[in-house]
């Protein structure tokens with residue numbers, strides 16, 4: 001038996017089972033966005049919280065794309081503002097007994113209302129189905145630990161098995177250092193599942209959002225068949241401050257931003273949030289059997 | 295005798311052994327480790343792993359092989375002296391070798407960029423790895439870097455993409471891959487040539503997600519706490535063996551690998567050849583399945599058991615190491 005067939009058999013068993021266990025509908029609670037005002041971090045003009053949610057979390061004055069969590073992404077991107085979540089049972093532990101890590105996790109869960117730095121599930125965009133993985137920077141800087149790696153791996157394997165695209169939204173400062181060597185190894189694991197997805201003939205579509213750096217950039221984030229980015233998103237391996245420390249001078253304006261990465265050849269297209277739905281729907285169509293629908 | 299006295303005596307002994315190049319018994323180091331605290335042991339290993347006189351990748355290849363030829367360039371941008379590669383015949387087996395190359399002094403280190411590779415280094419590694427697959431050569435990687443180079447040019451040429459691609463491609467390469475961490479296994483830069491079927495660490499090498507200095511400045515908010523960080527990070531060879539991340543530890547000569555290049559190269563050679571004999575018996579499909587299972591099992595988490603799980607599931611996704 002070829003490895004390809006072997007894996008497909010394994011994946012089928014794995015993903016069916018996982019879907020049954022972890023599945024729950026996930027949608028955002030709208031009551032959090034009442035009409036209070038704040039200043040846009042980019043242009044400084046007053047922005048109404050309620051308006052912002054309606055405007056896809058993009059500043060109505062300057063077009064600044066706010067950093068949004070998985071729940072806000074689901075609300076603004078998916079049909080019905082919901083996904084059918086899987087791998088919710090996969091939960092973090094403290095693998096190297098790092099002091100206060102368990103407490104840190106609990107605080108982050110309470111503060112953000114989400115359980116980890118990634119949320120995965122099946123959702124629809126304009127009626128087209130795909131497996132989604134959505135990172136939340138506000139959960140410990142979107143850092144990748146064992147749970148992020150495992151949920152990503154399962155999302156990709158599920159997509160491989162169910163013959164649908166896998167769409168990943170990245171937002172991460174890099175590895176979850178509190179998990180030591182296990183966090184580093186998630187780079188290898190997620191890159192390997194990207195290889196298995198490719199072997200199954202299904203596309204990996206990555207949408208890089210602000211910020212995407214470190215170990216996430218040096219693994220699945222850069223392995224998309226199609227790589228999109230939100231405007232002005234910071235995308236790089238080493239963070240700007242680390243590089244400035246190395247070269248002992250200020251970095252040029254726009255360095256490591258989405259448009260820069262497109263110019264350097266590492267991003268296929270910079271897509272504003274308002275065009276994401278139609279762009280992704282088109283890409284799902286193009287890659288489904290039989291090609292694009294008219 | 296008090297512990298303190300014993301420790302200083304042991305240290306004298308270690309230094310004497312190093313100076314006179316005499317073998318005083320392999321257990322002395324372990325005894326010293328036992329007496330020292332956890333942080334101290336870890337930090338001593340970090341210092342040894344970075345020791346200027348340790349053998350470099352090309353020295354290992356030179357000492358281990360009957361003959362070797364270094365091959366240069368990524369065929370796209372240039373040649374990276376910080377990440378070397380080529381063909382080496384070791385014990386009659388033709389290997390493709392890859393390794394981070396440090397220097398022994400300032401001049402060499404400037405040329406080698408302290409073993410911190412640029413994207414072209416990782417792309418050269420991938421070129422040679424694919425060549426190895428095509429000509430059915432096993433791959434030996436020698437890991438010794440504090441990390442990929444965090445500079446302007448490195449970013450512009452896509453260091454993240456270069457490492458990521460290696461991780462993906464090495465994970466499905468149809469030839470045996472044996473990795474040995476001989477000094478510093480620093481972050482993604484180390485892992486960029488670190489995906490394989492067998493991973494070994496030298497006794498005093500370290501392997502971690504970030505340097506202890508970086509870890510200290512970010513998580514302990516004080517770069518000077520690197521010594522403490524080294525202990526907290528659990529980055530030594532015994533730590534990683536305990537986690538099931540590496541297959542085995544290669545013991546170093548008394549005082550460290552720098553004290554006897556010939557001896558440590560001999561031990562690495564022996565380990566690599568033994569691993570190769572084992573891997574060479576596997577059919578390529580089996581090799582890939584085993585590597586895949588190894589990679590998929592990386593990580594620790596809990597999973598509330600809902601319904602029953604087959605043994606296959608728990609083996610692949612059971613939250614082992």
Ligand SMILES: [Zn+2]
Pocket residue numbers: 040041042043044045059060061062063064
């Ligand atoms: Zn604005």
